[in-house]
Amino acid sequence: MLASFRVLIVLCLLFSSSTGAAGEVSGTLDGLLEFLGKKEHMEILNGSLGSEQCHLVSHSVERVLASHREELFCKNPVKAICREYTKSEEFSKSAIKKRVLGELSKKEREYVEATFDSPLELLRPKNPSSFLSYLKKVDNQIAELDPSIDLDQIMKDVINSMTRVIQSESSPELKAVASLISDKLSRQKVYSASKFFEEPSTSKILIQNVCGYDGLEFTNASISQQSNVDGLLICPSMILKAIRSGHPKEFLFGLIAHEVGHQLESISGRSFSSMYECVSKHHESILKSMTDDASIEKAAKAYMTEIWADQWTVRATEEFGKTILDSEESRKVTMWTLISHCDDAKKKKFSSGDNKHPNDYYRLGYTAGKSKYLRSLFGCTPIPQSEAPGCGFSGEER
Numbered sequence: 001m002l003a004s005f006r007v008l009i010v011l012c013l014l015f016s017s018s019t020g021a022a023g024e025v026s027g028t029l030d031g032l033l034e035f036l037g038k039k040e041h042m043e044i045l046n047g048s049l050g051s052e053q054c055h056l057v058s059h060s061v062e063r064v065l066a067s068h069r070e071e072l073f074c075k076n077p078v079k080a081i082c083r084e085y086t087k088s089e090e091f092s093k094s095a096i097k098k099r100v101l102g103e104l105s106k107k108e109r110e111y112v113e114a115t116f117d118s119p120l121e122l123l124r125p126k127n128p129s130s131f132l133s134y135l136k137k138v139d140n141q142i143a144e145l146d147p148s149i150d151l152d153q154i155m156k157d158v159i160n161s162m163t164r165v166i167q168s169e170s171s172p173e174l175k176a177v178a179s180l181i182s183d184k185l186s187r188q189k190v191y192s193a194s195k196f197f198e199e200p201s202t203s204k205i206l207i208q209n210v211c212g213y214d215g216l217e218f219t220n221a222s223i224s225q226q227s228n229v230d231g232l233l234i235c236p237s238m239i240l241k242a243i244r245s246g247h248p249k250e251f252l253f254g255l256i257a258h259e260v261g262h263q264l265e266s267i268s269g270r271s272f273s274s275m276y277e278c279v280s281k282h283h284e285s286i287l288k289s290m291t292d293d294a295s296i297e298k299a300a301k302a303y304m305t306e307i308w309a310d311q312w313t314v315r316a317t318e319e320f321g322k323t324i325l326d327s328e329e330s331r332k333v334t335m336w337t338l339i340s341h342c343d344d345a346k347k348k349k350f351s352s353g354d355n356k357h358p359n360d361y362y363r364l365g366y367t368a369g370k371s372k373y374l375r376s377l378f379g380c381t382p383i384p385q386s387e388a389p390g391c392g393f394s395g396e397e398r
């Protein structure tokens with residue numbers, strides 16, 4: 001693989017008239033992959049090549065990169081999955097906010113800006129409609145960046161995949177509540193901020209609690225937190241982050257599966273405790289090393305709701321991947337659905353999580369990276385006996 005890669009680089013250098021781009025293409029294979037993995041660099045190279053060579057080179061480089069990433073999944077899932085992830089602020093929240101406020105009438109803008117300082121302002125009679133008009137414009141601005149994102153369709157894919165999880169799971173605890181879970185799944189809805197605000201039965205204040213007083217500050221998503229509303233709220237900034245990842249649909253699939261997993265906690269409590277036993281037995285010291293909160297006595301317990309929700313993302317991802325018959329495509333999509341977990345991938349391996357979510361190295365390395373199914377999909381060797389195994393819903397090693 002290394003040889004073919006060198007050929008491609010030579011080709012790029014030969015045809016490249018842009019010394020700025022070519023000059024940076026040097027150093028280790030890892031550095032080269034890092035460089036070429038960035039879209040803008042590929043565009044620079046493409047722009048400086050003849051059209052046919054350009055297409056051939058970029059296509060071949062993409063294939064080499066993809067196969068390198070697949071190999072890397074076995075050794076270092078975080079690096080493989082998060083490699084393409086970029087935190088570039090190409091679409092800035094403040095620019096969107098400024099543009100949207102500029103489109104409101106003076107009165108509306110005054111009402112909306114008052115709620116940014118004090119969320120209780122939202123309860124004043126004239127504020128809700130102004131705030132809704134603001135949120136709609138924010139959502140529209142973001143939708144224009146990628147009109148192909150269809151949240152309802154992604155939710156359908158998640159529900160179908162999670163239904164297949166229930167059908168294929170051998171876990172006796174999950175089987176016992178299968179019909180309750182199916183029922184809950186069928187009621188799930190996904191809301192953008194403005195849709196959530198418009199729905200009569202939702203808590204309006206939740207938008208500001210979850211997404212920030214201006215609706216844009218926090219890159220977040222949440223379940224409705226109301227027993228009478230089966231659904232989730234995806235904040236505008238989270239959709240923006242999904243777009244920036246380069247694979248918004250898969251990113252949102254992984255994120256929505258995680259949130260729907262939280263929705264199922266209340267009816268799957270028994271399997272939750274079986275899973276906890278496995279996690280605390282095998283992963284307690286790893287999880288403990290991630291927290292800087294000395295008061296956390298049992299890290300496995302503190303992180304368990306998130307580990308449980310992540311397990312749903314991984315299982316839904318596995319089932320979703322199985323529906324894609326082309327195995328190369330299936331491997332790609334599988335990687336992309338996990339990128340919503342790439343939050344602190346650039347930090348060092350044992351960086352702490354946020355005392356609620358384990359860090360990426362646990363979320364991707366243990367929850368996804370130990371999955372026997374994913375390991376066989378990526379052609380990895382079995383996990384050595386000496387390494388901690390992954391933990392399934394019933395506490396089974398998986």
Ligand SMILES: [Zn+2]
Nearest residue numbers: 258262306309
């Ligand atoms: Zn969560």
